[in-house]
Every structure is written in C-alpha cells, then in structure tokens.
Amino acid sequence: MAEKPEESQSTPPVSSPPSSPAPEEPYSIFDKRQKALIILVVSTAATFSGFASNIYFPALPTIAHDLDVSVELVNLTVTSYLVSQGLAPSLWGPISDVRGRRVAYCCTFLVFLAACVGLAEAKNYATLIVLRCLQSTGSASTIAIGSGVIGDITTRAERGGFMGIFQAGLLVPVAVGPVIGGALAGSLGWRAIFWFLTIYSGVFLIFLIILLPETLRSIVANGSRTPSNPIASFPLRIYQKTTKVQWNPTATSSQPAERKRIDVTGPLRILISKHASPIIVFLAIYYAVWQMSITAMSSLFEERYGLTDTQIGLTFIANGAGSMIGTLITGKVLDIDYRRVKAQHESRSTHSDVEQSNSLDQHATNPEDSFPLEKARLRLVPVFSSVQCLSILLFGWTIQYPDRVHIAVPIVSTFITGWTAVSTQSVVMTYLVDIFSDRSAAASASLNLARCLFAAGGTSFIMPMISSIGVGLAFTVCVIVQVIAMLGVVIQWKFAPKWRREVEGVEEDKTQG
Template sequence: MGEKQAAPQPGDHHGADTAAPSPPSSPAPSLPGADEPTQLHTIFDRRQKVVIVFLVATAATFSGFASNIYFPALPTVASDLNVSIELVNLSVTTYLIFQGLAPSVWGPLSDVKGRRIAYCCTFLVFLGACIGLAETKNYATLAALRCLQSAGSASTIAIGSGVIGDITTREERGGFMGIFQAGLLTPTAIGPIIGGALSDAFGWRSVFWFLAIYCGVFLVFLIALLPETLRSVIGNGSRVPSNILARYPLRFYQRTTKVDWSVADVDSSSLGPKKHVDVTGPFRILGTKYATPIVVFVAIYYAVWQMSITAMSSLFKEEYGLSDTHIGLSFIANGVGSMVGTLVTGKILDFDYRRMKKKHEIHIAVPIISTFITGWTSISMVSLTTTYLVDIFPDRGAAASASINLARCLFAAAGTSFIMPMVNSIGVGWAFTVCLGLQLVATLAAGIQWKFAGVWRAEAEKQAVSDGY
C-alpha cells in the first residue's frame, strides 16, 4: 500500500490491516477512575460526516424522484399507450411492491458486503432501467421496467440509513438523520414540477432521460467521494480493507480527518465473526413485537397518503382540466408539507373528514392544502420510525430501514391498486372516508407501541444477556 505499517501488538488481531500506529510500548499511567480505555467510535470528523451524509442524502433523492416525477404524466402515459388510467396506476402499484421488496435484498447485502458495493449495484440497475423506460413503446415493457427501476432506486434509503448508523452515535444521529431526510423529501416537492414540465414540453419519455442523466452524473461523484463506512469492514474507519473498491477514497478520509485517531484505541468491537447476507433480516425485524405496532401504524398512514397522491393526477385532470405542468405544480403543497413535517395526526384526521364531507363544496385549494398536511404528517412519522429502528438495531441499520420500507410500500401498493376503482364505485368522499377509518384503526397500533414497547425491549435485552449475546 506504499505506507509504513506498525508491527502487530499483542491482542491486535488485524496486524497490517489497520492504519493506526501501535500504542507506545510503555503505557501511560491510568487516570483515577479510568479502569477501561476509551475507544474511539469513529475517526470521521464532523466536517467529513457532513460530506458523507450529504452524499447519501443526494443518493436518497433517486427513490423520491423516480416515484414522484412520474405522477403528473400518468394521464398522458395512459393516452399515449392507449390503455386505461387504472392500468397505468397499476404500474404505480407494482413499483411500490418492488420498492418494498428490493431493500430486503440490498439492505442486508450492504450490511455484510459494504455500502459502496451495494450503492454501485443499485445505481447501475437504476440507470439501465431508466434508459429502457425512455425507449419503451408499450405498456408491458413500461410496467416491467418500472419494477426494475424501483429495485434500483428504493434501496438508497435503506443503505443511507445504514451509513448514518455506521458513523454516528445516538446523541448526534437525530440531527444527521434530519439532513438525510431532506434528501428524501426534496423530490416530493420538486419532482412533480420537473415531471410535469418535461412531459408537457418534450413528452413523458423525457422524464426518464432526465433520471438517466442525473443517475450517471451522480454515480461518478458517489464512486469518487463516498468512503466505505460498514463497521464490520472498516471498524471505526481506521481499518484498511483489502477490497480496492472499499479502500478508496477511505484512505483519503483517514489522512485528512481532524480526529487524532493515531493515539486513540481502535474500536474493533464490530469486527466480529464474518457475517452472511440474511435477506430474512428485515422480515424478522418486522415481526419483532416492539417494532411491529408502530410499523403497522406508519404503513397504513403512508398507504393512504400514496393513495391520495396517486389519485390526484387523474382527479385533477378530470375535475379541473389541468395540464401536466399544472398538475405538477399542484404537488408543491404536498412536497412542502413533507419537508416541513411534524406529527399532528389528530388534526389531519379532522381536516380530512371536513374536506371529504361534501364533494360538491370542495374548491381545488382545499385538496391542495390537504396534501400539504398529509405529506407533513406521513413523512414525519416515517422519519421518526426509521430513526427509532436504526437506534434499536444498530448493527443492522440498513436491514432495519428496509423493514419499515417493506411494510409501508406493500401497504401502499395494495392501496393504490384499488383507490381509483373505489373512487369510481362509491365516489371520492366515501372512498377517502374509508381511508380515514383505516387511519383511525391504525392509531390503536401506535397506542400499543407507546404503552408496551419499552417493556418488551427491556425483556428482549435481558434475554439476550442471559443467552450470552
């Protein structure tokens, strides 16, 4: 590697694999009360953490862009491919199904093989799918490639959550997770605007050319600037992996960090036995009793949100005669609401009830304002729950994020598949009244989480200690 390596010390199981110099042969006197050496959690300084989080936040925009940029063009796609709007909405459903399932593979893979490998694979899949979608001539190809596109973009959220879990402690994770969430939410606001404008000006296929170009450019920056962070591969960042893809640009970060890690004890606590890729991990996390209630609650709420914004394009075109550009602009409130976000479930439920009470009294401003509130609350709950799951499953951050993604996307896929048939059957008002009822039922799961999850977690931790884990 071209650098002088320190001789292995007693108890050093990694030898030349670590870039940290050996501790002095004569240990320094212990301070009073310092029975155990302090281990450095990570060698990445705050400046470097901001760069890393910015990169993974940008990577997370692809999931939001691929989903939201498509909504304004749904009626145009249906017309151009000569299929019904319900059939085009079905492509949204299949997209959500793969958005839920794909992270269950990519997330555990990134927890074992490394974050950079997983990122590169997912973006290559996404790039190929976007190019294919830009050239598609029929609905069957569109539906199939949307599934592939989803498989490539959805995992950026799970992998990014894993990266943040790697480099942060619980004390600082919330703040960095907030930066990461901005990457998720920005496309919610501007994606439909870009999609609507491109569809009107150059046709709906230009939407996918835009995504392909965006992906290609970002992939270059990702490979050049994002270091490997998986703790089972690099420890606290001081270990030098043998894999070339994982080694660089990690070496640059090791040389430029302002953290004095050369005299700190290397934290090798996460360098345990070699792990295997466990695609069942997200499913087992989902079945954990102190995670299930809140995940179900969020999944139902998220599903209703997806149902409403899926129906928006068709309803706004039919009821108000909006163009694709104007439909895209109508999504601004939804996006801004998502970005502002906090948990105000009671208010949204009351507002939704008043909004849908009488269809003929509704002005277009009312549903637009409502999307602000639904986006606000839905994304806030997803953010809070994702942070919670990463906290309680720190060694499986990507898998934990994948578990909530699995639940919310599958619930949303089910909802978006029947929202328009339900609207056509019983009307807009009654359809969303049913959605409101589902949200009310879901609050019972949130109550169970609030009352019992802490006790269940304590019991699980005691059991793990008694079992020797």
C-alpha cells in the same frame, strides 16, 4: 501453544510504572464537516427513489393515451413499482449490512441506470410495467442503505437531526419531481422523463464513488480500520488523513473485521418481531393513505378542475414543501427531546446509585435497558397522526365539490398531509435505527417493506373506490382505518420496553454461550 506457560513461569515479572488509561475512542472518527458531506451524498442518493416515483405522476394520463390503455392500468404501474420498492430493500439492505454500503450502492445504481434506458425506449404497456419494477428494484434500496450509513456514523443524541436532514433530502423529489415530470411530459413527451433520470443517475454514480467512504462498522469499525479491499478503502484513507477528530490509528487496525453472513430474512424477522411490528404496521397504514391521496391527485385534478400536465405537476409542490419542512423541524425536535429525556434519566439514575459506566451513546455495545427510548422518540406521533387524519378528510371532502371549493383548499391540505406524514415517518425510522443499531439497513428495509406493500394495495383500489362511493366517503373510510391503527402506537408505548429487554437478554445469553 503449550510452551507459553512454561516460558512465563521461568521468566520473572518485570515491574513497570502504572500506565494512564488509554483515551476512549470516538464513536466515529468523521468530524462534523465530513459527516455533513456524507449525509449530503446519501441524501442525494435517496432522492432517486422519490424522483422515479413522483416525476411519473403528472404523466399518467398522457402515458395512458399514448400506449392506448386505461388510466386504471397505468395506475397499476404505480402499484407494481411500490411492490418492488417494498421487496428490493429486503435484499439490498442485508447485503449492505454485510458486504458494505459502497458495494450495495454501486449495484443498485447500475440496475436503476439500465432500467431508465429501457423505459425511455418502451413501446408497449407490458415493457413499461416490467421495467418499472426493475427501476424500483434499483432505486428503492437507497433509503435503506442511507439509513444504515447514518446509523454507522451517528450516536443517538445527534441522530434525530441527521435523520431529519436525510429525510428532507429524500423528499426533495416529492416537491420538485412532479414539476419536472409535468414540464418534460408537456414539452418533450413522457419518454424525456426517463432520459432525464438516466443522465442524473449516471452523473451521480460517479460522484458517489469519489466522495462516499465505506462506513459499515463491521468492516471499518468507527472509521479507523482501513480494509484491504480497494473498493472499501477509497476514499476512506482521505477521510482518515483529513479528519479533525482525535483517534488512535492502532486501536482497531490490528483487530480483524467482523465476519457476518447475509441474512435476507432479517428484515422480515424484524417486521414480525413483537417489539417492532406494532409501530411498523401503524406507519405502513398512514403511509399507504398518504400515497393513495397522491396517486389520486393527478386524475382528480385533471377531471374536476381541468388542469394540464404542467399544471398538475405544480399542484404537487405543496405536498413536497410540507414534507421537507416538516422533517427538518421534526429532526431538531427529536434531538431536543432525546437530550431532555436523557438528562432526566441520568439525573434519576445518579440519585438511585445506578452505575455510570453504561453510556447511553455507546448503545451498540452497552445497551441501556432502562432508558425510556419510547418516551424520547415516540411522544410526538399521536399529534402528527391526528393532524394527518384531519388533512385527509379536508382533501377528500373539498375536492368532492370543485364547483363550490377553490382548488387552493385541497392543495393546502396536501401541504399539511405531507408535513405530518413525513414527520411521523422520520420519528419511526429514527426509533427503529436506535433499537436495531447493528442492523440499521435491515431495520429500514423492514419498514420500507411494510409501508410499500400497504401502499401498493391502497393505490390499486383507491380510484375504483372513489368511482363507486365518491371522494369524500372514500377518504373518510381511510381515516377510520388510520384511527384504528393508532392502537399500534399505544401497544408500542406500553409493552415495547419490556419486550426489548427480553430480546436483549436472549441475545446476551447467546453471545456468552
């Protein structure tokens, strides 16, 4: 080390012609068709959480009868599932942010596969509730890991549309899951539901291993760095050879992979951080009310309209269809809103002589402190939340009087609830991935933790509350809580920009120190 200065002093400098600046490396080397395939794989992976949950709803009365327990006890399996669904991503999300997306996916699907086999053979209530928790541990993290993958390969300007497609994919089970569950339970028995999930997850795991490349930026950068680990390098090498994006193979290949430690408490710290907690708690409450209405549907439609398992499954189509349509449209609107706000911001910045070197798309390395991200992402939230409140009221008060109101009315209300609830969720999840781009899976896990724990609490007491005060009053109470929760949006809009800049300043000081 000490010889290098001497050598440099004795050697005269050699003049060389000025070299042109190297072309800027793309944010991701994956081209549009490759991104489409990746989004398709992670969206399909995310369906397992919804399938395992929603395919189960129409069979609740049948399972209660078969295992000789009350419907309230079987409803507790929904609650326990949601608790595990909230906690599991707090482990798997940080693991995927450090060890890689493929490793996390493979581990979670193996757990899910084993739980499904056990559930298909369950003979008593205790086994059912324990294995449902294990099943949730395996399936719930697919959403957090998938959000991380999208954060890896997309910029802010295009992320809303891709997140909308991802949300629509994971919501397919909300529409078709109950139909499949009702048909299987009504014809082959409720155990066939779990054999179906076993086959589905086993086949998909093979496709995931073959098709999904490693995308974690600390391991593969923008996709141009090939890790030595064979699990992470395949099929990334194939994507590198077939991409149509121009990239420099030597730009990052010589750079060592960034070493990070697994931070299991990361999602919890994000959850309690002041620049994220208001919007997370807001969404958790709205998600909980949505899940409460879905959980109550099976028993209410059976009791008040005399529907069979298969018919109950068909009533869930409206909720799922609304969810899918809403998130696809919302994703496109998010992209349009972001581009509009970005253009306005850049125009103002130009007129005020702000340096143009801070690219809005390179937010992972050059955060744009003054960019009004809340305006670009959250201004649709009050609209969606208000409409959801109205749809919940419509559901509660129409199903209260089945002899006066046709069943089509509460079913239509579930379409509106699904549309608005998932649209709000898509907006908030995209926003969180934006502000925690280096910990996108952990950010998604924090959101999942809050919404599932709130939903677990809500689904555990919704039926007793309905029994004591009636359907209409029960959901009116829920709406009152939702209206109060809108204060979280107001706080996020007014104070989050300042709080984010403070946190970014502290992190920069730590890095420089």
